[in-house]
Amino acid sequence: MNELPPSLWSKTAIAGPDCPPLAGHEAADVVIVGAGYTGCSAALHLAREGKEVRVLDTAEPGWGCSGRNGGQVNPGGQRATPEEVIDVLGDDWGNRFNQMGHATCDLVFDLIKAYDIECEAVRPGYIQGGWNQQGLKYQQEWADQWRARGVEIELLNGQQMMDLIGSEHYSHGMYDSRGGNVQPMSYARGLVHAAIAEGAVIHGRSPAIGIEKDGSDWVVVVEGARSVKAKYLIIATNGYTGDLWPGLKQTVVPVSSFVAATQPLGHNLLSAILPGKHAVSESGRVIVYYRLDHKGRLIIGGRGNFLNINQIGDNTHVREIATRLFPALSDVKWDYHWGGWPAITKTHMPMLVGLAPNAFSGLGYNGRGVAMATMMGKQLSMAILDDSADLRVQLLDKFTFHGMRQLGITYRLVVGSWLDGRPPAKSA
Numbered sequence: 001m002n003e004l005p006p007s008l009w010s011k012t013a014i015a016g017p018d019c020p021p022l023a024g025h026e027a028a029d030v031v032i033v034g035a036g037y038t039g040c041s042a043a044l045h046l047a048r049e050g051k052e053v054r055v056l057d058t059a060e061p062g063w064g065c066s067g068r069n070g071g072q073v074n075p076g077g078q079r080a081t082p083e084e085v086i087d088v089l090g091d092d093w094g095n096r097f098n099q100m101g102h103a104t105c106d107l108v109f110d111l112i113k114a115y116d117i118e119c120e121a122v123r124p125g126y127i128q129g130g131w132n133q134q135g136l137k138y139q140q141e142w143a144d145q146w147r148a149r150g151v152e153i154e155l156l157n158g159q160q161m162m163d164l165i166g167s168e169h170y171s172h173g174m175y176d177s178r179g180g181n182v183q184p185m186s187y188a189r190g191l192v193h194a195a196i197a198e199g200a201v202i203h204g205r206s207p208a209i210g211i212e213k214d215g216s217d218w219v220v221v222v223e224g225a226r227s228v229k230a231k232y233l234i235i236a237t238n239g240y241t242g243d244l245w246p247g248l249k250q251t252v253v254p255v256s257s258f259v260a261a262t263q264p265l266g267h268n269l270l271s272a273i274l275p276g277k278h279a280v281s282e283s284g285r286v287i288v289y290y291r292l293d294h295k296g297r298l299i300i301g302g303r304g305n306f307l308n309i310n311q312i313g314d315n316t317h318v319r320e321i322a323t324r325l326f327p328a329l330s331d332v333k334w335d336y337h338w339g340g341w342p343a344i345t346k347t348h349m350p351m352l353v354g355l356a357p358n359a360f361s362g363l364g365y366n367g368r369g370v371a372m373a374t375m376m377g378k379q380l381s382m383a384i385l386d387d388s389a390d391l392r393v394q395l396l397d398k399f400t401f402h403g404m405r406q407l408g409i410t411y412r413l414v415v416g417s418w419l420d421g422r423p424p425a426k427s428a
């Protein structure tokens, strides 16, 4: 059994329901491989429309990125501005994507409320900091284009950034009212509870090892001579996608990503650092993100090991960035560090893939999956229920040089960091 990483989240999350391994051969309307946000949200939305759903996971639900992330509920669905989305998808699908992207954070907080999910949810908004012209231009475009669509966004100068987050690191920034934070493993387990309450059946310790056809049905073969047969198939394995479906693995590059958490900060530090408890990230090419949890720990995340994307690496660099942002943190103790593998796509947009008739996959959130994977689950259910998904169902879009992904990632991270030109630390 794959153990959970020793993260802050796995130590403090609400208990998950019992999800016993699949026993023998079962049938359902829909079989879903992967019990993270994507798979569990799809299960929840399908089950509440009366579909019989079985979800299979190699480990326990939430074991993947869904139980390991920074817990930031990021707005917009992806990083591209609304007009960039329209440039890529055209007017019709672009506008539908933007409306869907706009609704992602609401969906998370509405589900938390509707199913009474205890996951330390707060919604103070999302702040992005920047220090160069490229970041300023991006934030102005984001603000202008979302404001034109009725969203409350504020552009901030360096002093306002200092007042809001307590760091002198940024010369400018923006505030987007839609974002917030959750305890990610509790949220994952809450979705599992909710899906089960709606009638879905979720199995841990049930690794899918093959997919076969039986007439027009799909049969997911599970290790140990077990299987689930269903009319519809969803593969929701994101950065942990293996060779279950030919070519699916090549549509994403899993990149190691790292999170570290301090000890709970004392009253003096908390009065100065992130007093508004916002979710914060940066406009740079190599993203860093941070926030406080409900006990007052600083949670900060960033790239993992860039020389070997199959390893998480150590936490030196995120600690170093934390003290550049907040020099007063130089003496705090770091209690936890862990990592996982989010998935990057070629276009940096999430993908709803039509694998074959009645077979779909939703994946590729480019590090923004708390809200978007939850929405993808809903979109997958819409594709199955009445072909009404707001995401265009697309073909497999593979990286041409997938075998050379390590080289590409190392290059992007090294050159990206250099181009970002992060300012040095200000003295404590």
Ligand SMILES: Cc1cc2nc3c(=O)[nH]c(=O)nc-3n(C[C@H](O)[C@H](O)[C@H](O)COP(=O)(O)OP(=O)(O)OC[C@H]3O[C@@H](n4cnc5c(N)ncnc54)[C@H](O)[C@@H]3O)c2cc1C
Residues within 6 Å of the ligand: 033, 034, 035, 036, 037, 038, 039, 056, 057, 058, 059, 060, 061, 062, 063, 064, 065, 066, 067, 068, 069, 070, 071, 072, 073, 074, 206, 207, 208, 209, 236, 237, 238, 239, 240, 241, 242, 244, 257, 258, 259, 289, 301, 338, 339, 340, 341, 342, 343, 362, 363, 365, 366, 367, 368, 369, 370, 371, 372, 373
């Ligand atoms: C360190 C880190 C920090 C992040 N921070 C943020 C953040 O702050 N905000 C944000 O929006 N996003 C963040 N992300 C990204 C976000 O967590 C993911 O995009 C999201 O959780 C993806 O959900 P998912 O359900 O698609 O995939 P996952 O949660 O990864 O689930 C995939 C599941 O598939 C299962 N699986 C794989 N193969 C098989 C098989 N053959 N049979 C059965 N099961 C299988 C795995 O066991 C796993 O449980 C972060 C990710 C990481 C790793």
